[in-house]
Amino acid sequence: MILHLKEEVQNNTVACSECFCDHGLQLTAVNIGIEDNEICPNCKSTVGKKLSLNQLEEVAYHFFVYGSFIFCDYGAFPEIQFNNYQETSITINDNLKKDIRIFEESLGIGLFYYGPRAWMYGDIEPLNDLLDPDKRNKVIKRIIQEYPNIKITQNDSPLYRIRKGENLTYNSKYFDSPPDQFLGSGRLDSKGFPVLYTSSDLELCIHEMRAALEDELYVATLIPEGSLNFLDLSIILKENESITDFESLDIAVNMLFLAGKHAYEITHEISLAAKNAGYDGIVYPSYFSNARKGLMPHQALVYGISNRRIPQFQTIEHSKVAQNIAIFGRPILEGKVKVHSINKLMLTKVSYNYLLGAVNEEE
Ligand SMILES: [Zn+2]
Incomplete structure (x- = not known):
């Protein structure tokens, strides 16, 4: 999704685990981010696990897409997806709304309810x-x-x-x-x-x-x-x-x-x-x-x-x-x-x- 950006930009720190209010999202970011004492450009924390654009996108996949799987009698699909074309339209609590802004601004994405393809x-x-x-x-x-x-x-x-x-x-x-x-x-x-x-x-x-x-x-x-x-x-x-x-x-x-x-x-x-x-x-x-x-x-x-x-x-x-x-x-x-x-x-x-x-x- 962010492949059009130069590699060094993709690897720059843009956020950290301390940027988020939702605890589940924080833990997801801790698992994916890397330890680094530099100051987070977003929240100024030095202790949060640092996230590059690539890692921030991975956090979005794990938390919003994989974390929203619905299991059917046969098959399964994610309830939430994101892309660069849609505005965010999921109904979510206020803490997460704040958190989502970081994804919207850094990755240029919107989160929406996914209409699965029927084979899924x-x-x-x-x-x-x-x-x-x-x-x-x-x-x-x-x-x-x-x-x-x-x-x-x-x-x-x-x-x-x-x-x-x-x-x-x-x-x-x-x-x-x-x-x-x-x-x-x-x-x-x-x-x-x-x-x-x-x-x-x-x-x-x-x-x-x-x-x-x-x-x-x-x-x-x-x-x-x-x-x-x-x-x-x-x-x-x-x-x-x-x-x-x-x-x-x-x-x-x-x-x-x-x-x-x-x-x-x-x-x-x-x-x-x-x-x-x-x-x-x-x-x-x-x-x-x-x-x-x-x-x-x-x-x-x-x-x-x-x-x-x-x-x-x-x-x-x-x-x-x-x-x-x-x-x-x-x-x-x-x-x-x-x-x-x-x-x-x-x-x-x-x-x-x-x-x-x-x-x-x-x-
Ligand atoms: Zn931060």
Whole structure:
């Protein structure tokens, strides 16, 4: 947005964390600004963390844009945006109104309520078809055909499976897929179709478990016997250049796996179709993908297909995906994986990443 300015101007200090009244905005500026004893040209403070134009713009993105995300059934979008063309039109408390002047004057921007593009909240053709039971099968067939397979063997990273329990003993049977009466409540298992949920990322397993400090936790380390063949839904699907955001199967599948329980009816059917196609399981992006990688909510989706398609960005986009590895059936009982070790797992610290945002003023 401020690229037209010379680099040295972009890096000059224009404000500091002490310039702001709103505490959340101050903290955001403290996180982004740099320590420097020079006098702030705006508020004359020497102790505030100093902000260049670039950093001030970053503060605006974090606090106003990322801090205003609205999560939909599928997808998400920021409620507030800014640009160089619009006057500020958001309704906000008086302290923040004063604070916003610093952004308006230094960056030449105005803040406004953003009208999202419909694909951002899931209005995507393949996703709409998946939601329609009459059209669902056609898209599921495409998913099975167009996504690649990935083999996982004993030479890959081990898989972890965590259980909460009381006084579990060293017995591999406790770590297989849940018994029949508990089936149907997970993302991929259904009545009569058990699934073992694992990941090669131990911290991700703890997140997925929604474990708390007081829980008694056990972790089994699992090694595949031979080679297991998975449908890989965690990749960025290469799509024809003529495909728009509104037609993208790639974005539809990504949103589906980042959605909550309301998506399970569809993911159960994808899971059964993969089983019928001969796969041992599915690799899929985690609901906690963004949180685990310390990213902004749905950042990958907000930038849409353009980011997911450009080759040099594909490595970055793929590194945003934390992988879950689900194995069909009862793989321990069936001898598809062996339990290498069982250990107790103590949580010593639980930490959250967060960002602060603006709250709308009452009309
Ligand atoms: Zn200042």
